[in-house]
Amino acid sequence: MRKALVFLLLIFLSFCNYSFSEQAFDVRKHLSTVSRYGVVKDVADNGFTPFVIPNGCYPIHLNLVARHGTRSPTKKRMRELDNLAAHLEVLIRDAAQQRLPLQKVPSWFHGWQSPWKGKLKGGELISKGEDELYELGIRIKERFADLFKEEYHPDVYTVKATQVPRASASAVAFGMGLFSGKGSLGLGHHRAFSVTSESRASDILLRFYDCCENYKEFRKQQEPAVDKLKEPIFDEITSALVGRYGLNFTRQDTSSLWFLCKQEASLLNITDQACSLFSPPEVTLLEWTDDLEVYILKGYGKSLNYRMGVPLLEDVVQSMEQAIKAKEERHAPGSYEKARLRFAHAETVVPFSCLLGLFLEGSEFQQIQKEQPLKFPLKPPHKRNWRGSTVAPFAGNNMLVLFSCPANSTSQYFVQVLHNEHPIPMPGCDSSDFCPFEVFKEKIVSPHLKHDYNTVCNVKLEHPQQKDKSSKIYLMYQWLFSLGKDDNKFLTDEL
Numbered sequence: 227m228r229k230a231l232v233f234l235l236l237i238f239l240s241f242c243n244y245s246f247s248e249q250a251f252d253v254r255k256h257l258s259t260v261s262r263y264g265v266v267k268d269v270a271d272n273g274f275t276p277f278v279i280p281n282g283c284y285p286i287h288l289n290l291v292a293r294h295g296t297r298s299p300t301k302k303r304m305r306e307l308d309n310l311a312a313h314l315e316v317l318i319r320d321a322a323q324q325r326l327p328l329q330k331v332p333s334w335f336h337g338w339q340s341p342w343k344g345k346l347k348g349g350e351l352i353s354k355g356e357d358e359l360y361e362l363g364i365r366i367k368e369r370f371a372d373l374f375k376e377e378y379h380p381d382v383y384t385v386k387a388t389q390v391p392r393a394s395a396s397a398v399a400f401g402m403g404l405f406s407g408k409g410s411l412g413l414g415h416h417r418a419f420s421v422t423s424e425s426r427a428s429d430i431l432l433r434f435y436d437c438c439e440n441y442k443e444f445r446k447q448q449e450p451a452v453d454k455l456k457e458p459i460f461d462e463i464t465s466a467l468v469g470r471y472g473l474n475f476t477r478q479d480t481s482s483l484w485f486l487c488k489q490e491a492s493l494l495n496i497t498d499q500a501c502s503l504f505s506p507p508e509v510t511l512l513e514w515t516d517d518l519e520v521y522i523l524k525g526y527g528k529s530l531n532y533r534m535g536v537p538l539l540e541d542v543v544q545s546m547e548q549a550i551k552a553k554e555e556r557h558a559p560g561s562y563e564k565a566r567l568r569f570a571h572a573e574t575v576v577p578f579s580c581l582l583g584l585f586l587e588g589s590e591f592q593q594i595q596k597e598q599p600l601k602f603p604l605k606p607p608h609k610r611n612w613r614g615s616t617v618a619p620f621a622g623n624n625m626l627v628l629f630s631c632p633a634n635s636t637s638q639y640f641v642q643v644l645h646n647e648h649p650i651p652m653p654g655c656d657s658s659d660f661c662p663f664e665v666f667k668e669k670i671v672s673p674h675l676k677h678d679y680n681t682v683c684n685v686k687l688e689h690p691q692q693k694d695k696s697s698k699i700y701l702m703y704q705w706l707f708s709l710g711k712d713d714n715k716f717l718t719d720e721l
Contacts, residue, residue: 576617
């Protein structure tokens, strides 16, 4: 009897472990840069212990660089989903005509239409995105109450956004949270505040990538190479889908279904349709291909990606120096800037994170300081620091908080870096999140300042063997992926 009970208990525990492991995989945490902020913002490195800020230290200035909140698909991607709906209909009809069994076909395929069918516009901030920024503004106000106790003035709390509507709408939602209770408008006692923007054609602080001719040429040349990198993964998963559901899916179908999964899970909180087509290992591989694309085209894969963001880094440091000067000269409260708040895009947040040296591993910070190329993020199941869902989810952000520490004998001013509101290690400051301001400038900022924006972006680069080199890279990467190598030995700075 006892043995029977033990046996039943073991079966029960095995079932529980299986159920828990299945439930533990949340596809919404594996959507790369399409991840919703509230789902991933608290996913942090459990091995990092934040620095304990000494008593007597207090914040005197805050810089924020944030991505816009969750948005709807663009018009181009909505057309892709309409094409997917039409092709699913063809696949099912062809299978029926060939008298193939349709019992494996998911029921939602029959008559499926895109949730955005008929929409004429796209890319706008949705209500979830508004909530993300509004609540972020409230949390920052509560966390740094002394910084935001002054009477509002546009020169004290500077709010900037790009001219793209979803970025400026994010700035407005954030400001409504930050300044709630400070005015007389409506039940929330809101107040009007200023959001300024530069012209798209000249915004080298927040849309530097749009003004950088060398970067635009690089993107145009390398996007086909990135697609080649992803092909083996998509082909493998396409083959699995064909075997699993009995329909003659193409690589484009797999790509579109993965895109649909990300949109459904992030925007609509639906995970039992497109996302359920893929197994957890397949999701992690698809996530990795997205992360790889972000790494190559926006991140550490090419030094140009982040060097063009130097004007933004200079602007951040300048604002800190002005705050220090105001404190040293004892300017009257309300007469100097307390916060500089910026709202832009993943193409802004990712390079800025790279300029700070975030999400690097081992000796990689020393490598980029010496202008040596880095390896790609490791392929699953290997662990990696570089994850799009962490680096730049919707509403993803970097905050640099300047502290005054009058009692400190070595330095009176320190910079704390928060990523998605959590302290994050800076390799340039002995992997601390709390760095003496002079060390921050010397070790992290100064090495980048030798790269002038105009030289980086507009001086024509010579690549006499570019065509041959690119074709060789295609072959090498295809060979790499066909062998399934995880420890990539090819140097990404060649891209």
